Amino acid sequence: MRTTVDTVVIGGGAMGSAAAWALARRGRDVTLLEQFGPGHRNGASHGATRNLNLAYSDPHYVAMLAESVALWNELESDGGERLLARTGVVNHGTDPRLGDVQAALLAAGLRAEFLAAAEAAERWRGIRFDQHVLHMPDGGQLNPDVALPVLQRLAAGNGAVIRHRSRVVELAILDDGVRLTADADGRTEVLTARQVIVTAGGWTSKLLAGVAGLPRLTVTQEQPAHFAVTDDGAVWPGFNHAPGQGAEFAGWYSPVYGMPTPGEGIKAGWHGVGPVVDPDRRSFAPEPQQRAALRDYARRWLPGVDADSLTDISCTYTTTMDENFVLDRIGPVVIGAGFSGHGFKFTPVMGRILADLATGEGPAPAIFSASRPGVR
Helix, strand or coil: CEEEEEEEEECCCHHHHHHHHHHHCCCCCEEEECCCCCCCCCCCCCCCCEEECCCCCCHHHHHHHHHHHHHHHHHHHHHCCCCEECCCEEEEECCCCHHHHHHHHHHCCCCCEEECHHHHHHHCCCCCCCCCEEEECCCEEECHHHHHHHHHHHHHHCCCEEECCEEEEEEEEECCEEEEEEEECCEEEEEEEEEEEECCHHHHHHHHCCCCCCCCCEEEEECCEEEEECCCCCCCCEEEEECCCCHHHCCCCCCEEEEEECCCEEEEEECCCCCECCCCCCCCCCCHHHHHHHHHHHHHHCCCEEEEEEEECCEEEEECCCCCCEEEEECCEEEEECCCCCCHHHHHHHHHHHHHHHHCCCCCCHHHCCCCCCCC
Protein backbone atom coordinates (compact mmCIF):
# COMPACT_ATOMS: atom_id res chain seq x y z
CA MET A 1 0.00 0.00 0.00
CA ARG A 2 1.38 3.43 -0.94
CA THR A 3 0.18 6.68 0.63
CA THR A 4 1.25 10.27 -0.11
CA VAL A 5 1.12 12.87 2.69
CA ASP A 6 2.61 16.30 3.37
CA THR A 7 4.47 15.76 6.66
CA VAL A 8 5.21 12.55 8.54
CA VAL A 9 6.30 12.65 12.18
CA ILE A 10 8.26 9.57 13.24
CA GLY A 11 7.98 8.91 16.97
CA GLY A 12 4.92 9.59 19.09
CA GLY A 13 6.60 10.43 22.38
CA ALA A 14 6.43 13.88 23.88
CA MET A 15 8.19 15.81 21.13
CA GLY A 16 6.59 14.00 18.21
CA SER A 17 3.14 14.42 19.73
CA ALA A 18 3.84 18.12 20.28
CA ALA A 19 5.08 18.54 16.69
CA ALA A 20 1.89 16.93 15.35
CA TRP A 21 -0.19 19.17 17.62
CA ALA A 22 1.66 22.33 16.55
CA LEU A 23 1.41 21.53 12.83
CA ALA A 24 -2.25 20.46 12.95
CA ARG A 25 -3.31 23.61 14.77
CA ARG A 26 -1.77 25.56 11.86
CA GLY A 27 -3.94 23.59 9.44
CA ARG A 28 -1.10 21.46 8.08
CA ASP A 29 -1.51 17.89 6.82
CA VAL A 30 0.40 15.68 9.25
CA THR A 31 0.62 11.95 9.97
CA LEU A 32 2.23 10.69 13.19
CA LEU A 33 3.77 7.19 13.20
CA GLU A 34 4.58 5.57 16.56
CA GLN A 35 6.16 2.11 16.63
CA PHE A 36 4.57 1.04 19.93
CA GLY A 37 1.07 1.14 21.35
CA PRO A 38 -0.40 3.98 23.44
CA GLY A 39 1.06 4.31 26.93
CA HIS A 40 4.07 2.08 26.27
CA ARG A 41 7.05 2.05 28.66
CA ASN A 42 9.89 1.51 26.17
CA GLY A 43 11.22 5.04 25.81
CA ALA A 44 11.48 8.29 27.74
CA SER A 45 7.97 9.80 27.72
CA HIS A 46 6.08 7.60 30.18
CA GLY A 47 5.25 7.93 33.86
CA ALA A 48 3.08 10.28 35.89
CA THR A 49 5.65 12.92 36.87
CA ARG A 50 8.40 15.07 35.40
CA ASN A 51 9.74 18.11 37.20
CA LEU A 52 9.05 21.50 35.71
CA ASN A 53 12.43 22.62 36.98
CA LEU A 54 13.07 26.29 36.18
CA ALA A 55 16.76 26.35 37.14
CA TYR A 56 18.28 27.80 33.96
CA SER A 57 20.30 30.95 33.36
CA ASP A 58 21.06 30.59 29.64
CA PRO A 59 18.83 33.13 27.85
CA HIS A 60 17.66 30.63 25.21
CA TYR A 61 16.38 28.23 27.84
CA VAL A 62 14.90 30.94 30.04
CA ALA A 63 12.92 32.30 27.08
CA MET A 64 11.67 28.80 26.33
CA LEU A 65 10.69 28.34 29.98
CA ALA A 66 8.49 31.41 29.92
CA GLU A 67 6.87 30.26 26.68
CA SER A 68 6.45 26.72 28.03
CA VAL A 69 4.62 27.85 31.16
CA ALA A 70 2.13 29.76 28.99
CA LEU A 71 1.68 26.85 26.56
CA TRP A 72 1.16 24.27 29.32
CA ASN A 73 -1.57 26.52 30.72
CA GLU A 74 -3.12 26.67 27.24
CA LEU A 75 -2.95 22.90 26.84
CA GLU A 76 -4.63 22.39 30.21
CA SER A 77 -7.44 24.68 29.16
CA ASP A 78 -7.89 23.25 25.65
CA GLY A 79 -7.49 19.63 26.75
CA GLY A 80 -9.65 19.83 29.85
CA GLU A 81 -7.08 17.88 31.88
CA ARG A 82 -4.76 18.80 34.74
CA LEU A 83 -1.22 18.56 33.40
CA LEU A 84 0.79 20.44 36.04
CA ALA A 85 0.81 20.06 39.82
CA ARG A 86 2.11 23.39 41.07
CA THR A 87 4.16 22.23 44.05
CA GLY A 88 7.14 24.48 43.41
CA VAL A 89 10.70 23.21 42.94
CA VAL A 90 13.69 23.66 45.25
CA ASN A 91 17.32 23.37 44.18
CA HIS A 92 19.93 23.06 46.89
CA GLY A 93 23.48 21.98 47.58
CA THR A 94 26.77 23.01 46.05
CA ASP A 95 25.58 24.19 42.62
CA PRO A 96 27.44 27.51 42.06
CA ARG A 97 25.01 28.68 39.37
CA LEU A 98 22.00 29.27 41.61
CA GLY A 99 22.62 33.01 41.93
CA ASP A 100 22.71 33.39 38.15
CA VAL A 101 19.56 31.28 37.88
CA GLN A 102 17.68 33.51 40.30
CA ALA A 103 18.68 36.66 38.43
CA ALA A 104 17.69 35.21 35.06
CA LEU A 105 14.31 33.98 36.28
CA LEU A 106 13.41 37.23 37.97
CA ALA A 107 14.29 39.12 34.79
CA ALA A 108 11.96 36.82 32.85
CA GLY A 109 9.07 37.38 35.28
CA LEU A 110 9.40 33.99 36.98
CA ARG A 111 9.57 33.83 40.78
CA ALA A 112 12.75 32.68 42.56
CA GLU A 113 13.78 33.22 46.18
CA PHE A 114 16.65 32.06 48.37
CA LEU A 115 15.84 30.44 51.70
CA ALA A 116 18.10 29.50 54.58
CA ALA A 117 18.48 25.77 55.20
CA ALA A 118 16.55 25.98 58.49
CA GLU A 119 13.57 27.70 56.86
CA ALA A 120 13.55 25.20 53.99
CA ALA A 121 13.64 22.29 56.46
CA GLU A 122 10.64 23.75 58.29
CA ARG A 123 8.64 24.02 55.06
CA TRP A 124 9.68 20.67 53.56
CA ARG A 125 10.64 18.40 56.44
CA GLY A 126 10.90 15.31 54.23
CA ILE A 127 14.16 16.68 52.80
CA ARG A 128 17.42 17.43 54.61
CA PHE A 129 19.07 20.72 53.70
CA ASP A 130 22.59 21.82 54.67
CA GLN A 131 23.04 24.93 52.50
CA HIS A 132 20.97 27.75 51.08
CA VAL A 133 18.04 26.76 48.89
CA LEU A 134 16.64 28.31 45.72
CA HIS A 135 12.85 28.06 45.78
CA MET A 136 11.02 28.42 42.44
CA PRO A 137 7.28 28.60 43.22
CA ASP A 138 6.24 28.49 39.55
CA GLY A 139 7.68 25.00 39.14
CA GLY A 140 6.01 21.68 39.81
CA GLN A 141 5.34 18.31 38.20
CA LEU A 142 4.06 17.62 34.71
CA ASN A 143 2.19 14.40 33.92
CA PRO A 144 3.40 12.66 30.71
CA ASP A 145 0.79 9.91 30.99
CA VAL A 146 -1.91 12.57 30.63
CA ALA A 147 -0.06 15.10 28.46
CA LEU A 148 0.70 12.79 25.54
CA PRO A 149 -2.91 11.68 25.02
CA VAL A 150 -4.02 15.33 25.29
CA LEU A 151 -1.51 16.44 22.63
CA GLN A 152 -2.52 13.60 20.31
CA ARG A 153 -6.23 14.14 20.88
CA LEU A 154 -5.95 17.86 20.15
CA ALA A 155 -3.81 17.13 17.07
CA ALA A 156 -6.36 14.61 15.79
CA GLY A 157 -9.14 17.11 16.44
CA ASN A 158 -7.40 19.45 14.01
CA GLY A 159 -7.03 16.77 11.36
CA ALA A 160 -3.80 14.97 12.21
CA VAL A 161 -3.66 11.21 11.60
CA ILE A 162 -2.24 9.32 14.60
CA ARG A 163 -1.03 5.78 13.94
CA HIS A 164 0.32 3.55 16.70
CA ARG A 165 2.11 0.26 16.08
CA SER A 166 3.60 1.64 12.85
CA ARG A 167 7.35 1.10 12.90
CA VAL A 168 9.40 2.87 10.23
CA VAL A 169 11.98 0.40 8.97
CA GLU A 170 13.46 2.44 6.12
CA LEU A 171 13.75 6.11 5.25
CA ALA A 172 15.06 7.29 1.87
CA ILE A 173 15.61 10.80 0.52
CA LEU A 174 13.96 11.51 -2.85
CA ASP A 175 14.37 14.44 -5.22
CA ASP A 176 11.08 15.89 -4.03
CA GLY A 177 10.78 14.59 -0.46
CA VAL A 178 11.13 11.31 1.40
CA ARG A 179 9.96 7.72 1.12
CA LEU A 180 9.22 5.73 4.26
CA THR A 181 8.60 2.03 4.59
CA ALA A 182 6.66 1.08 7.71
CA ASP A 183 5.63 -2.16 9.34
CA ALA A 184 2.08 -1.41 10.44
CA ASP A 185 0.64 -4.25 12.50
CA GLY A 186 2.32 -6.82 10.27
CA ARG A 187 1.51 -5.01 7.01
CA THR A 188 4.12 -3.26 4.90
CA GLU A 189 3.15 0.28 3.98
CA VAL A 190 5.09 2.74 1.85
CA LEU A 191 4.51 6.45 2.40
CA THR A 192 5.89 9.35 0.40
CA ALA A 193 5.98 12.77 2.00
CA ARG A 194 7.23 16.24 1.26
CA GLN A 195 9.15 16.15 4.53
CA VAL A 196 9.63 14.14 7.70
CA ILE A 197 10.11 15.13 11.34
CA VAL A 198 12.19 12.58 13.22
CA THR A 199 11.53 12.54 16.97
CA ALA A 200 12.46 8.94 17.59
CA GLY A 201 14.31 9.27 20.91
CA GLY A 202 16.78 6.44 21.44
CA TRP A 203 16.11 5.11 17.92
CA THR A 204 17.11 8.36 16.16
CA SER A 205 20.67 7.38 15.26
CA LYS A 206 19.56 3.99 13.94
CA LEU A 207 16.85 5.53 11.80
CA LEU A 208 18.99 8.30 10.32
CA ALA A 209 22.20 6.32 9.79
CA GLY A 210 23.40 7.16 6.28
CA VAL A 211 20.52 9.61 5.80
CA ALA A 212 21.47 12.73 7.80
CA GLY A 213 24.52 13.74 9.80
CA LEU A 214 23.88 13.93 13.54
CA PRO A 215 25.75 14.88 16.67
CA ARG A 216 26.73 11.90 18.76
CA LEU A 217 23.65 10.68 20.65
CA THR A 218 24.22 8.46 23.67
CA VAL A 219 21.37 6.22 24.84
CA THR A 220 21.47 5.13 28.48
CA GLN A 221 19.14 3.12 30.66
CA GLU A 222 18.29 5.16 33.75
CA GLN A 223 16.86 3.79 36.98
CA PRO A 224 15.06 6.17 39.30
CA ALA A 225 12.85 4.72 41.97
CA HIS A 226 9.75 5.55 43.99
CA PHE A 227 10.37 5.50 47.75
CA ALA A 228 7.56 4.90 50.21
CA VAL A 229 6.60 7.95 52.29
CA THR A 230 6.91 7.58 56.05
CA ASP A 231 5.96 11.12 57.07
CA ASP A 232 2.38 11.60 55.93
CA GLY A 233 2.36 15.20 57.13
CA ALA A 234 5.35 16.31 55.09
CA VAL A 235 4.88 18.69 52.15
CA TRP A 236 6.94 17.78 49.09
CA PRO A 237 8.15 20.07 46.32
CA GLY A 238 10.12 18.91 43.31
CA PHE A 239 13.82 19.01 44.13
CA ASN A 240 17.29 18.94 42.62
CA HIS A 241 20.33 18.44 44.81
CA ALA A 242 24.06 18.71 44.18
CA PRO A 243 25.36 17.02 47.35
CA GLY A 244 28.99 17.97 46.79
CA GLN A 245 32.34 16.41 45.98
CA GLY A 246 35.23 14.72 47.71
CA ALA A 247 35.57 11.75 50.03
CA GLU A 248 32.51 12.67 52.06
CA PHE A 249 30.37 12.14 49.00
CA ALA A 250 32.06 9.02 47.62
CA GLY A 251 29.51 6.71 46.04
CA TRP A 252 27.20 9.46 44.77
CA TYR A 253 26.89 9.11 41.02
CA SER A 254 25.63 12.57 40.09
CA PRO A 255 23.29 15.27 41.29
CA VAL A 256 19.89 13.87 42.31
CA TYR A 257 16.48 14.90 41.09
CA GLY A 258 13.21 14.04 42.75
CA MET A 259 9.52 14.81 43.11
CA PRO A 260 6.28 13.52 44.63
CA THR A 261 4.28 11.11 42.46
CA PRO A 262 0.75 10.81 43.85
CA GLY A 263 -0.09 7.25 44.79
CA GLU A 264 3.44 6.00 44.10
CA GLY A 265 5.71 7.78 46.58
CA ILE A 266 8.70 10.08 46.23
CA LYS A 267 10.58 9.65 42.98
CA ALA A 268 14.36 10.12 43.09
CA GLY A 269 17.12 9.29 40.66
CA TRP A 270 20.61 9.91 39.41
CA HIS A 271 20.96 12.12 36.35
CA GLY A 272 22.24 10.54 33.14
CA VAL A 273 24.74 8.03 34.52
CA GLY A 274 23.12 4.73 33.60
CA PRO A 275 24.71 2.09 31.35
CA VAL A 276 24.80 2.68 27.60
CA VAL A 277 22.19 0.48 25.89
CA ASP A 278 20.65 -0.45 22.58
CA PRO A 279 16.99 0.61 22.98
CA ASP A 280 15.88 -2.62 21.28
CA ARG A 281 17.88 -4.79 23.69
CA ARG A 282 17.31 -3.34 27.14
CA SER A 283 17.22 -5.42 30.28
CA PHE A 284 14.94 -3.00 32.21
CA ALA A 285 16.72 -4.30 35.33
CA PRO A 286 18.42 -1.80 37.68
CA GLU A 287 22.21 -1.76 37.97
CA PRO A 288 22.80 -3.01 41.54
CA GLN A 289 25.52 -0.57 42.63
CA GLN A 290 23.63 2.50 41.46
CA ARG A 291 20.48 1.19 43.14
CA ALA A 292 22.33 0.68 46.42
CA ALA A 293 23.84 4.16 46.23
CA LEU A 294 20.40 5.67 45.61
CA ARG A 295 19.07 3.94 48.72
CA ASP A 296 22.03 5.32 50.69
CA TYR A 297 21.26 8.79 49.35
CA ALA A 298 17.62 8.52 50.40
CA ARG A 299 18.63 7.29 53.84
CA ARG A 300 20.85 10.35 54.36
CA TRP A 301 19.00 13.16 52.57
CA LEU A 302 15.31 12.18 52.49
CA PRO A 303 14.19 11.63 56.09
CA GLY A 304 10.54 11.56 55.00
CA VAL A 305 10.86 8.26 53.11
CA ASP A 306 11.67 4.64 53.86
CA ALA A 307 14.96 4.09 52.02
CA ASP A 308 14.44 0.33 52.13
CA SER A 309 11.00 0.40 50.54
CA LEU A 310 11.33 1.31 46.88
CA THR A 311 9.87 0.46 43.50
CA ASP A 312 12.30 0.55 40.58
CA ILE A 313 11.60 2.55 37.41
CA SER A 314 13.29 2.08 34.04
CA CYS A 315 13.54 4.64 31.26
CA THR A 316 16.01 5.79 28.63
CA TYR A 317 17.98 9.00 28.23
CA THR A 318 19.16 10.13 24.80
CA THR A 319 21.71 12.91 25.19
CA THR A 320 24.27 14.94 23.27
CA MET A 321 27.77 15.61 24.55
CA ASP A 322 26.88 19.17 25.63
CA GLU A 323 23.35 18.22 26.82
CA ASN A 324 21.81 20.78 24.48
CA PHE A 325 19.04 19.55 22.21
CA VAL A 326 19.23 18.90 18.46
CA LEU A 327 16.68 20.98 16.55
CA ASP A 328 17.56 21.36 12.89
CA ARG A 329 16.57 20.73 9.30
CA ILE A 330 18.72 18.86 6.78
CA GLY A 331 17.02 18.83 3.38
CA PRO A 332 13.53 17.34 3.84
CA VAL A 333 14.44 15.91 7.27
CA VAL A 334 13.61 17.88 10.42
CA ILE A 335 15.37 16.47 13.50
CA GLY A 336 14.37 16.73 17.14
CA ALA A 337 16.66 14.75 19.44
CA GLY A 338 18.76 14.71 22.60
CA PHE A 339 16.01 15.86 24.97
CA SER A 340 16.47 13.42 27.80
CA GLY A 341 17.18 14.51 31.33
CA HIS A 342 15.68 17.98 31.03
CA GLY A 343 13.58 18.24 27.88
CA PHE A 344 10.05 17.30 28.89
CA LYS A 345 9.23 20.65 30.47
CA PHE A 346 9.83 22.27 27.06
CA THR A 347 7.56 19.87 25.16
CA PRO A 348 5.06 22.38 23.70
CA VAL A 349 7.85 24.77 22.74
CA MET A 350 9.73 21.95 21.04
CA GLY A 351 6.56 21.24 19.08
CA ARG A 352 6.37 24.88 18.03
CA ILE A 353 10.04 24.98 16.97
CA LEU A 354 9.80 21.70 15.02
CA ALA A 355 6.69 23.02 13.28
CA ASP A 356 8.55 26.25 12.45
CA LEU A 357 11.38 24.22 10.91
CA ALA A 358 8.91 22.13 8.91
CA THR A 359 6.97 25.11 7.57
CA GLY A 360 9.95 27.40 7.05
CA GLU A 361 8.60 29.93 9.53
CA GLY A 362 11.84 30.21 11.45
CA PRO A 363 15.11 28.53 12.41
CA ALA A 364 15.94 27.05 15.77
CA PRO A 365 18.55 28.77 17.98
CA ALA A 366 22.10 28.04 16.81
CA ILE A 367 22.95 26.24 20.07
CA PHE A 368 20.67 23.42 18.87
CA SER A 369 22.24 23.06 15.41
CA ALA A 370 23.09 19.52 14.30
CA SER A 371 26.43 20.84 13.02
CA ARG A 372 27.49 22.85 16.06
CA PRO A 373 31.10 22.22 17.12
CA GLY A 374 32.08 19.84 19.89
CA VAL A 375 29.23 17.33 19.69
CA ARG A 376 30.45 14.82 17.10
